[in-house]
Amino acid sequence: MTRLVMKFGGTSMADLERIRRAARIVAAEAAMGKKVAVVVSAMAGKTNELVAWTDGAGAAASGLPMSDDEYDVVVGSGEQVTAGLLAMTLRNMGLNARSWMGWQVPIVTDDAHGKARIEDIPPEKLGAAVDAGEIAVIPGFQGVTRDGKITTLGRGGSDTSAVAVAAALQASRCDIYTDVDGVYTTDPRIEAKARRLEKISYEEMLEMASLGAKVLQTRSVELAMAHKVPVRVLSSFAEPGAADNSGTLVCDEEEIVEKRIVSGVAYSRDEAKVTLLGLPDQTGVPATIFTKLADANVNVDMIVQSQARTADTTNMIFTVGRRDAARAVEIMKANQAEIGFEEVRADEDVAKISVVGVGMRSHAGVAQAMFKALADKGIKIQAISTSEIKISVLIDAAYTELAVRALHAAYGLEQV
Known part of the structure; x- marks a missing residue:
């Protein structure tokens, strides 16, 4: 049955x-x-x-x-x-x-x-x-x-x-x-040329859900992937049996015959950047910082550490959800003496833009195309994080829509 x-x-x-x-x-x-x-x-x-x-x-x-x-x-x-x-x-x-x-x-x-x-x-x-x-x-x-x-x-x-x-x-x-009638290459409200995907892998959907796409809840995708449950996303506003309401099938990667290098562009405005200036350049300092945040259930995403101008010191940038920004700053200030940094700053006027695709595993040049597309539009990258099938960058929130459209065009997603 x-x-x-x-x-x-x-x-x-x-x-x-x-x-x-x-x-x-x-x-x-x-x-x-x-x-x-x-x-x-x-x-x-x-x-x-x-x-x-x-x-x-x-x-x-x-x-x-x-x-x-x-x-x-x-x-x-x-x-x-x-x-x-x-x-x-x-x-x-x-x-x-x-x-x-x-x-x-x-x-x-x-x-x-x-x-x-x-x-x-x-x-x-x-x-x-x-x-x-x-x-x-x-x-x-x-x-x-x-x-x-x-x-x-x-x-x-x-x-x-x-x-x-x-x-x-x-x-x-x-x-x-x-x-909505399926999963799109990006938010159609930002890019009118966005296209509905016929199929998307569990891994791609999980990345897109965690990166800001609101179509499916992250835990549901994790569960579907773990139990190999095919999930179809489709509209309840089409008439029953409508031919144009086939939706998007979220399935195992092996069921997708021709894998796209990039399947979609996701964005999230729910980000905040925390900057620590003048950290001691010592082993164990990053562990102390992130232990304090973890103990307070503050989830950290991107992390960038660089040498400061002063000898034997570094600067660090990390991102948290916007609602956790004030708490993260409070935690850092409360532990300033132990950590030893000079100054902490928070910036909520940022956005995370991501490109996702299982084809990244076997194709070179994905990062180069992303960075070039953003550079051509004069968009400065503040932080970068990657996974096997994702590249995310942190940018000024004012450039969110411009970045989404530029990346959508750069990877030819209007032709999906």
Whole structure:
């Protein structure tokens, strides 16, 4: 039997009319003989509203931590509403449908409330139900601890829920329905010549998701890659069965016959640069710096160290998420005597631009093309980081869109 997991995001669940549209898409797949499980997000904006309610109802006022288990009960309820509404809509269409809460499946997680990780999804009950012809509608983002407490998976967790359910059911594919019709070579709002990719590898998608592309949540891509779950990204706003809504398939690299050198250009404005001037040029100083940051759960991305003008000193640049910039500076100042630097500075007016492609492994000249394209536009590079299939540069935020368009053209991505 062909099992299929379908996931609908918040914009696809935004109101009753969109829920009815999603129901028609589900019904079309069921009519083709698929054994279907559906994972849903809360209505667009609802989770933010629920989080605000927890603030007003006591989490912030009473001093309770935001990871309190009752916080999860509240913020996980948005998906429960849409699961019930979609199941009711499917029943009204004459289909056999039922909602399954996270604790009924069960989607078993650890007890890290507010950011739980899935540990197990026993497939027996859910698999038997869908194989018998029931359309199972499951709230995303929601799980349960082994001692029965409701948990949530963190923002964007519904994508992770869907891929995890697909892996547990050994589904043929996980279809993620959203407000875009696939994964593009770059943001079409910046570059009108951006093209939708027919296929993209797990590794490329993981890099693009972590680098700022908002199409899929990073943890969901990691899970799909680990369990070899094919994931298709497509639009919920096209009519069911529309020929132009084939979306983008996220799959194993081996399934892509002709690998592109560069598949896409990603960007992130959520960056901050921290500069330490006058560091002692001594073994162990960088370890001290990054241990202090790690102990405070501050994630560091790019790192550049260079000799300073003063003898026996160096300067260091590293980047963190913008929301961590002030905390990183505070940590450095609090440990200035131990580390021994002269000055710390923070700059939030920066952006990270990245090119991604599995073809980089076997082709020379990718970095040269990137640096030349940026130089031709007069864009100064402040820091560089690389992986086997990615090159990222830090630039002044004012040049973000110019850099994206220049790199998109430099690698001929409009011809994909």
